């Protein structure tokens with residue numbers, strides 16, 4: 001698994017980032033009079049040359065490149081072309097090395113987060129159905145599991161289309177074909193003909209992964225048009241490494257787009273959602289009125305920080321594909337360790353074997369422990385589950401303390 005994604009040394013990374021910034025406009029040396037942008041205010045932000053020479057991300061922040069628009073298709077603002085190239089490389093790594101798409105066959109951009117990337121996908125498909133089939137908004141619906149992220153509700157609200165949620169089994173967090181079928185029938189009864197289906201690659205609360213074959217099996221016999229978006233905001237930088245047989249990749253022709261969030265599992269700065277979609281779809285949200293932006297604007301957000309794209313690219317190439325795989329292996333081992341301890345204590349939990357999230361069944365005595373260790377509940381008003389997310393800093397040493405307290409809470 002590595003075509004574009006190669007591990008690089010700190011020296012190589014520095015040369016590439018400083019080289020890219022060099023190709024962007026230079027407000028000091030050139031006469032740039034019409035661009036509403038500049039370097040960060042040096043009275044406020046330390047721009048000590050000696051320090052920034054060794055800190056490519058910080059240097060990029062002070063240079064403040066704007067990555068407005070989408071750079072994988074058409075033309076872009078020439079002022080920041082150096083760092084746009086880094087974003088293109090990042091999108092290509094995510095689409096081809098991580099999600100197994102063909103080279104140059106996907107478009108994408110670094111969004112503000114998973115919320116924006118999900119809304120972007122749903123916006124594209126809504127417009128696609130409107131344009132292609134002259135569909136009314138009421139004939140287009142979002143279909144997703146009850147465990148889906150609330151950004152789907154935001155999308156439904158913003159885009160004025162209905163949303164239907166498929167119930168999941170309390171213990172397996174799975175949707176049965178019967179429940180998918182009956183929700184689709186209900187939507188059809190309401191006049192829906194075109195479906196925007198969201199499939200989860202690790203849900204926020206449970207780390208559960210939707211079975212796309214069960215989903216497509218029902219969709220194909222539904223008589224409705226459907227487009228599938230995969231929400232990998234949580235799992236995007238994890239699940240593709242732990243499940244080598246994953247059906248949630250661009251190799252699966254049923255899938256058209258993905259959301260990944262580098263600021264969830266990949267320890268990157270906030271503002272690093274990643275939106276990826278097969279070619280020939282993103283133009284359905286072209287805002288032609290963005291006439292002052294060269295190449296117009298195919299994204300939801302508008303101006304956005306180029307430093308964010310640089311941060312994610314640096315994280316990926318510093319670790320390299322093997323380093324990344326190893327990182328997930330360690331987290332998998334720690335997660336297994338916790339699950340074994342919970343099983344031994346007879347504490348109920350849900351865990352997808354390929355994920356690093358453990359949702360523990362709430363028991364009457366658990367609330368104090370949950371609050372001591374900042375376990376996140378499914379509902380703050382009446383919790384049924386508390387989750388543990390095994391990240392880099394969640395070591396077995398720390399997990400031991402949790403297990404000890406849980407044991408005490410049982411007695």
Ligand SMILES: *Cc1c(COP(=O)(O)O)cnc(C)c1O
Nearest residue numbers: 113114115149203204233234261
């Ligand atoms: C966190 C999350 C989102 C939203 O991502 P933000 O970056 O917070 O906007 C969407 N979907 C899933 C599954 C998530 O876990």
